[in-house]
Amino acid sequence: MRLRVLDTTERGSDMVPPLQQTEGGQVPRLVEDFFRHEAGRLVSTLTRLFGIEHLDLAEDVVQETLVKALRLWPLRGIPSLPAAWITQAAKNGVRDALRREACLRRKAPEVLAWMQQNEAVDTEAEALRRTEALQDDQLRMMFTCCHPALSREAQVALTLKTLCGFTVAEVASAFLTEEATIAQRLTRAKRTLRQQRVSFTVPEADALPQRLDTVLQVLYLLFNEGYNAHAGENLIRQDLCQQAIYLATLLTAHPQGDVPRAHALLALLLFQASRLAARLDAEGNLLLLSEQDRSLWDRRMITLGFRHFDRSIAGDAISPYHIEAHIAACHAAAPSYEETDWEAILHDYDDLLTLNNSPVIALNRAVALSMRHGSAAGLRELENLKALPMLDAYHLLPATLAALAAKQGDRAAAQKYYREALDRVASEPERRFLQRKLTELQEGA
Amino acid sequence: MSQFLLLLRGGEYPESPEAIQQIIEKYVAWGQKLRSEGKYISADPLHDSGKVLRSAGTGMQITDGPFTETKEAVNGYYLLNVADADEALETAKGCPALLYGGSVELREIMQM
Numbered sequence: 236m237r238l239r240v241l242d243t244t245e246r247g248s249d250m251v252p253p254l255q256q257t258e259g260g261q262v263p264r265l266v267e268d269f270f271r272h273e274a275g276r277l278v279s280t281l282t283r284l285f286g287i288e289h290l291d292l293a294e295d296v297v298q299e300t301l302v303k304a305l306r307l308w309p310l311r312g313i314p315s316l317p318a319a320w321i322t323q324a325a326k327n328g329v330r331d332a333l334r335r336e337a338c339l340r341r342k343a344p345e346v347l348a349w350m351q352q353n354e355a356v357d358t359e360a361e362a363l364r365r366t367e368a369l370q371d372d373q374l375r376m377m378f379t380c381c382h383p384a385l386s387r388e389a390q391v392a393l394t395l396k397t398l399c400g401f402t403v404a405e406v407a408s409a410f411l412t413e414e415a416t417i418a419q420r421l422t423r424a425k426r427t428l429r430q431q432r433v434s435f436t437v438p439e440a441d442a443l444p445q446r447l448d449t450v451l452q453v454l455y456l457l458f459n460e461g462y463n464a465h466a467g468e469n470l471i472r473q474d475l476c477q478q479a480i481y482l483a484t485l486l487t488a489h490p491q492g493d494v495p496r497a498h499a500l501l502a503l504l505l506f507q508a509s510r511l512a513a514r515l516d517a518e519g520n521l522l523l524l525s526e527q528d529r530s531l532w533d534r535r536m537i538t539l540g541f542r543h544f545d546r547s548i549a550g551d552a553i554s555p556y557h558i559e560a561h562i563a564a565c566h567a568a569a570p571s572y573e574e575t576d577w578e579a580i581l582h583d584y585d586d587l588l589t590l591n592n593s594p595v596i597a598l599n600r601a602v603a604l605s606m607r608h609g610s611a612a613g614l615r616e617l618e619n620l621k622a623l624p625m626l627d628a629y630h631l632l633p634a635t636l637a638a639l640a641a642k643q644g645d646r647a648a649a650q651k652y653y654r655e656a657l658d659r660v661a662s663e664p665e666r667r668f669l670q671r672k673l674t675e676l677q678e679g680a
Numbered sequence: 681m682s683q684f685l686l687l688l689r690g691g692e693y694p695e696s697p698e699a700i701q702q703i704i705e706k707y708v709a710w711g712q713k714l715r716s717e718g719k720y721i722s723a724d725p726l727h728d729s730g731k732v733l734r735s736a737g738t739g740m741q742i743t744d745g746p747f748t749e750t751k752e753a754v755n756g757y758y759l760l761n762v763a764d765a766d767e768a769l770e771t772a773k774g775c776p777a778l779l780y781g782g783s784v785e786l787r788e789i790m791q792m
Contacts, residue, residue: 309708
């Protein structure tokens with residue numbers, strides 16, 4: 236039995252991030268892909284029907300539905316149309332909720348109309364209309380989660396919880412926070428949405444650009460949170476990258492999100508994600524771009540990335556996402572680290588610095604500079620950055636200094652810098668990485 | 681041919697996505713094997729709570745379940761077609777519930 240899980244959800248094949256099959260190739264990644272996406276879809280639709288003030292109720296119904304699937308499917312087998320099964324089970328749950336919750340009475344006509352909608356779709360036009368309606372709901376949810384009345388942390392947590400089907404425990408784990416903190420953050424966020432009578436809509440024309448920027452920032456943050464944690468260390472965090480790509484894909488496929496900077500962000504995320512599998516060696520150690528086996532890069536994602544990158548050039552406004560995507564595109568297109576278009580990348584970092592004078596960008600620029608004009612030039616640039624207090628605790632500054640010093644043949648300085656970096660680093664794979672570099676130097680000496 | 685009822689009790693199932701994925705895979709694989717060998721008749725999970733009806737003198741006593749500790753309560757069953765008791769026992773050993781600390785009670789359906 237080969238299940239067509241995501242196929243049953245009517246999305247076009249170029250829209251869907253690749254569905255990873257499990258070892259046996261038999262049961263798809265139900266929990267992480269299918270259930271998460273189904274949950275996001277259903278919570279969005281039910282929230283439109285129930286009203287944002289009953290978001291909790293919508294989440295409860297969906298949760299019960301998934302629990303039901305998790306208990307029934309193992310014994311009865313996986314239904315041939317899992318998505319239709321889930322929707323029907325959710326409808327049964329909604330029927331119970333209507334009976335139980337007096338607050339839903341007022342909404343009953345719309346809810347009943349949805350429940351009477353036949354799941355079997357016989358025309359392509361109808362299938363398309365349904366897909367668009369589902370995507371509209373998810374887009375409404377995306378914009379609602381990014382409402383300016385909410386803090387950035389709340390926006391991110393709510394997006395993960397409602398759209399990505401993360402449990403409170405998973406959101407907490409993704410952000411290395413206590414469950415209670417996340418639960419409180421979510422409760423407060425939902426209360427704010429209720430009290431401010433936030434409407435469950437995509438904002439009108441004049442408010443759209445600004446809210447869209449928030450949505451893009453949240454997706455960028457989601458992705459980075461997963462990417463910087465390093466694949467393999469924690470599967471939930473790798474999932475963050477996939478979820479960010481999924482949501483960005485949804486966004487760009489929608490008329491209101493189909494704007495150049497959204498395509499630029501999606502291109503960037505796809506280029507970065509294409510390297511996920513190559514970033515770790517067999518022992519789970521982190522590998523630098525220069526050390527990665529480029530044949531492991533996901534060509535499908537890169538192709539998709541270039542497709543969105545092409546569409547990002549449509550406008551005349553250049554966003555930071557455009558520039559970052561271009562840097563990532565240079566890497567994706569390069570046959571090797573040395574044969575990368577460092578000149579172009581250096582220009583990109585110059586542009587980025589004019590938009591955002593961040594020391595972290597300056598640090599990356601120094602690396603590009605060293606590749607274009609030699610280690611000595613890079614080192615000089617980095618020396619200037621050492622004075623910046625913002626970089627005091629940032630382990631990548633001494634780590635980069637160490638790498639360039641080693642290239643120059645200055646082993647003593649390189650070892651000193653690696654030790655400095657080790658004192659500052661937080662994540663386990665990065666610590667192992669620095670330790671490995673230090674050991675290599677000591678053994679070579 | 682004989683029919684056997686497998687009564688599933690207890691078990692601790694971890695809740696991480698990866699663990700749930702594995703649990704489903706194990707059960708689905710076992711279910712597919714049972715079907716391909718022609719042994720599968722039906723299987724269902726049961727709700728945790730229920731009622732117990734008992735005769736009490738002239739009347740009836742009705743109590744809420746679970747009747748014993750939850751881990752003692754039946755939480756699912758398989759109804760299987762097998763050649764004989766030996767095959768039933770060998771088959772039951774493959775039930776994934778046993779991998780998660782659950783128990784399987786094997787009872788033959790009485791025939792004429």
